[in-house]
Amino acid sequence: MKRVYERPLASSRGYERQRVALAPRSSRGSVLIIVMWICLGLVALALYFANSMNSELRAGDNRVAEVAARQAIAGGIRYATSVLTQYAVGGTVPALEDYRAEAVPVGDEASFWFIGRAYDALPSQQQTNEPFFALVDEASKLNLNTVTSAMLQALPLPDMTPEFADAIVAWRSANSQNAAIAENYYSQLDPPRHNKGAAYETVDELRLINGAMLPLVLGEDINRNGVLDANEDDGETSAPRDDQNGQLLAGLFEYVTVYTSEPTTSASGSRRINVTTLTTLQARQQLQSRLTQRGIPAQRAAQIMGRIPFSATNPTQNRALTSVADFMVTTQMTADEWVLVHTDLTATTAANGIAQGLVNVNTASYAVLSAIPGIGPDNAATLVAFRAANPSLLTSFAWLTQVLPANSIRTAGRYITGRSYQFSADIAGVAANGRGYGRVKVVFDMSTGRPRIVYRQDLTAYGWALGATTRRTLSGMKDT
Structure with missing residues (x-):
């Protein structure tokens, strides 16, 4: 029942009473609570939208950082x-002192790095926790389209088997016993497929080969940066599984390529002379003339050519040279003479005249050198140490005569060169404070004299590849 409050009112007739109805106290409290809930809801909505806007701001900032990294x-x-x-x-291989390879700024908001390899590091001297920054010479690797099974087996890969090496060679072969075996294996897969029977187009095709397991093709270097990162040296704590011995076990990807080839013309534009044709008088006269054109005196040029056995009347006495290196040791040219003419020579027998798959002994790693016939693991360390001590001699491979006997040079000659025409730039771009990150590998072909991109691969998904020191530097932390 409602309570009634009466109060007197003045009027001409006297006091009258007015009855005023008041709500109970419980109703007034409910109204207050409702108002408070509404206020609380409004505050919550305001906080929600503020937090949403903050998230959008962070997302936009991260997007800007990603774009900055990509632009880098x-x-x-x-x-x-x-x-x-x-x-x-x-x-010529660009010298590292001729360009910047790390923390190169792009404007004020980003920088890039060239993730490279240290050519002259022996296994016991390799940097294991911080990347080496440089452009990479593709000719420092073995070419999958020319490498032999024996050379693959000679690489320091503990999981490499003769069967897998044969399968790698068979993948590019259409007619061979190993190709037939591979075809039979692939045809029984579900779904079935064929052995390619044609040249490799990318290194990643190795993943399709029978026996290609990740520990073999990638080793412990899961992000393919050439160094031992923290997660690659922690046993089974995180991927990849590793032996936790503090030494990087590289995979097959580290040592192979598909891009190496040499053009048929020299830097001056003249056509190279094939030393394997010096059993003919015309070829000999052409080469002798080229020697004099390059600044070698005529008498000395005749002496050089005279050291190559030749008889116009009895061709059986002619000795066919097998490589440019064979020509060098047979003619006993000096290093100074060799520098003048080595770019004018070739030994390829390919129909297109392009020499494919030669390894540059000036940049090849210990592992690759140890796989080359005539060099092997016994001489590879000696070659790497000599290169490191005599960088000024690496204008050609004439320095080999100071390290290897002539027979070893002749054996290795079919596989080696002193020039490179394909280079890869493994580029990591990072925005300010390390908030944006991207990584792309690009392969350049210099065969025509101008850089031409022949391959591009996004490696961002492989994760951070610049090492712990760069990460701390970018985040503003002091290196401890």
Whole structure:
């Protein structure tokens, strides 16, 4: 029942009473609570939208950082193009002191790095926890389209088997016993497929080969940066599984390529002379003339050519040279003479005249050198140490005569060169404070004298590849 409050009212007739109805106290409390809930809801909505806007701001900031990193990579590609145009002329490998390879700024918001390899590091001396920054010479690797099964088995890969090495060679072969065996294996898969029977187009095709397990093709280097990162040296705590011995066990990807080839013309534009044709008088006269054109006195040029056995009347006495290196040791040319003419020579018998798959002994790693016949593991360490001590001699491979006997050079000659025409730039781009990250590998072909991109692969998904020191530097932390 409602309570009634009466109060007197003044009027001409006297006091009258007015009855005023008041709500109970419980109803007034409910209204207050409802108002408070509404206020609380409004506050919650305000906080929600504020948090949402903050998240959008962070997402936008991260997107900007990603775009900055990608633009840094684009800048790295243009910079690599400029470096190769200036310094990779006529098969020359750009020297690291001629360009910047790490923390190269692109504007004020990003930088890029060239993730490279240290050519002159022996297994016991290799940097295991921080990347080496440089452009990579593709000719420092074995070419999958020319490498032999024996050379693959000679690589320091504990999981490499003769069967897998044969399967790698069979993949590019259409007619061979191993190709037939491989075809039979692939045809029984579900779904069935064929052995390719044609040249490799990318290194990643190795994953299709019978026996290609990740520990073999990638080793412990799961992010393919050439160093031992923390997660690659922690046993089974995180992927990949490793032996936790503090030494990087590289995979097959580290040592192979598909891009190496040498053009038929020299840096000056003249056609190379094939030393395997020096059993003919015309070829000999052409080469002797080329020697004098390059600054070798006529008498000395005649002496050089006279050291190659030749008889116009009895061809059986002619000795066919097998390689450019064979020509060098047979003629006993000096290093100074060799520098003048080595770019004018070739020994390829390919129909297109292009020499494919030669390994540059000036940049090849210990592991690759140890797989080359005539060099092997016994001489590979000696070659790497000599290169490191005599960098000024690496204008050709004439220095080999100071390290290897003539017979070893002749044996290795079919597989080696002193020039390079394909280079890869493994570019990591990072925005300010390390918030954005991207990584792209680009392969350049210099066969025509100008850089031409022949391959591009996004490696961002492989994870951080710049090492712990760079990460701490970018995040503003002091290196401890």
